[in-house]
Amino acid sequence: xxxxxxxxxxxxxxxxxxxxxxxxxxxxxxxxxxxxxxxxxxxxxxxxxxxxxxxxxxxxxxxxxxxxxxxxxxxxxxxxxxxxxxxxxxxxxxxxxxxxxxxxxxxxxxxxxxxxxxxxxxxxxxxxxxxxxxxxxxxxxxxxxxxxxxxxxxxxxxxxxxxxxxxxxxxxxxxxxxxxxxxxxxxxxxxxxxxxxxxxxxxxxxxxxxxxxxxxxxxxxxxxxxxxxxxxxxxxxxxxxxxxxxxxxxxxxxxxxxxxxxxxxx
Numbered sequence: 384x385x386x387x388x389x390x391x392x393x394x395x396x397x398x399x400x401x402x403x404x405x406x407x408x409x410x411x412x413x414x415x416x417x418x419x420x421x422x423x424x425x426x427x428x429x430x431x432x433x434x435x436x437x438x439x440x441x442x443x444x445x446x447x448x449x450x451x452x453x454x455x456x457x458x459x460x461x462x463x464x465x466x467x468x469x470x471x472x473x474x475x476x477x478x479x480x481x482x483x484x485x486x487x488x489x490x491x492x493x494x495x496x497x498x499x500x501x502x503x504x505x506x507x508x509x510x511x512x513x514x515x516x517x518x519x520x521x522x523x524x525x526x527x528x529x530x531x532x533x534x535x536x537x538x539x540x541x542x543x544x545x546x547x548x549x550x551x552x553x554x555x556x557x558x559x560x561x562x563x564x565x566x567x568x569x570x571x572x573x574x575x576x577x578x579x580x581x582x583x584x585x586x587x588x589x590x591x592x593x594x595x596x597x598x599x600x601x602x603x604x605x606x607x608x609x610x611x612x613x614x615x616x617x618x619x620x621x622x623x624x625x626x627x628x629x630x631x632x633x634x635x636x637x638x639x640x641x642x643x644x645x646x647x648x649x
Contacts, residue, residue, distance in 0.1 A: 391422045392604040396434055399605070400612025403438035404572060405620055406509060406551030406632045407639075410435075411498035414545055415643065418495055426598060428489055429590040432583055433602055437609035439579040442572045444610075445617050450576075462525055469527050473536035473553075473570075474577045480540050481582065485589070492545050496647050501546025502640030509551065509633035512559050520561035524570045527562070534560045535570065539578070546640075549575065555629070564624040572617065 398416050402409040413431040417423050422430075443450060456463035481488075521527055538556025542549035550571050557567030587594070 388601045391420045392601045393608055396605040396608025397612050399434045399609040400438050401616055403613055404550050404617055406548050406554055407636055408546045408548035411502060411546035414493055414498050415495050429586055432586040434605040434609040435579050436583045437606035438613035439575050441610050441613035442576055469532035472529055472532045473574050476536040477539040478581055481543050495643055498546035499640040499643035501544055502636040505547050505551055506633040506636030509555055509629050512555050513628055513630050517559050519563045521566055522563055523566050531560050568624050
């Protein structure tokens with residue numbers, strides 16, 4: 384691993400951990416930062432997907448009690464089975480579409496300009512949902528109806544477009560469908576686990592021909608940095624959404640998107 388690769392891995396890990404669970408698009412930020420760092424080949428695209436698994440591991444660690452209780456309670460606890468079923472329902476739409484569209488997305492949508500437009504559009508959508516201010520009917524993830532879980536899963540399909548934000552689509556989708564801000568954020572965290580495990584495993588398999596043993600240190604550094612950073616962000620974000628709106632993230636997205644579009648025209 385060269386010095387440049389080490390710096391790139393650390394920077395990308397920090398960016399991933401800081402943005403995975405807030406509605407600003409971690410993939411979009413990784414694409415833009417990767418272009419600035421000159422880390423844009425097929426290995427880089429797989430690296431971007433792989434380090435997201437580090438951030439997801441932070442969710443598993445932060446909520447390890449809930450995941451343990453859910454797994455152990457599946458045979459006898461209807462509430463745990465309903466929670467697991469809702470995750471499966473919400474997981475399937477994006478999993479199917481992502482499986483079919485994976486090659487097209489990586490070949491045609493990984494670029495700064497597409498990310499910039501998606502950031503702006505997503506910011507406008509967040510402002511629209513905030514202005515609508517839907518009434519909260521679902522106070523916790525345990526109360527989530529299957530039909531609402533499906534709606535969140537359909538919203539997640541939008542996040543296959545780089546720059547839209549998986550967390551943004553699922554959090555705002557849940558919020559629009561009647562979840563409290565905290566419940567929408569927590570369900571988004573939990574949903575990230577099966578989504579990113581499946582996406583990472585599939586991407587690593589498809590990219591096995593371009594990866595070698597020499598890539599392991601770079602991938603490991605990015606993974607560990609993303610895990611540590613995400614662990615801090617998860618707790619801070621939940622505290623934030625308990626008392627604030629998502630408008631700040633919307634304006635951030637719009638400002639960054641416009642800036643990227645202006646830079647692309649130079």
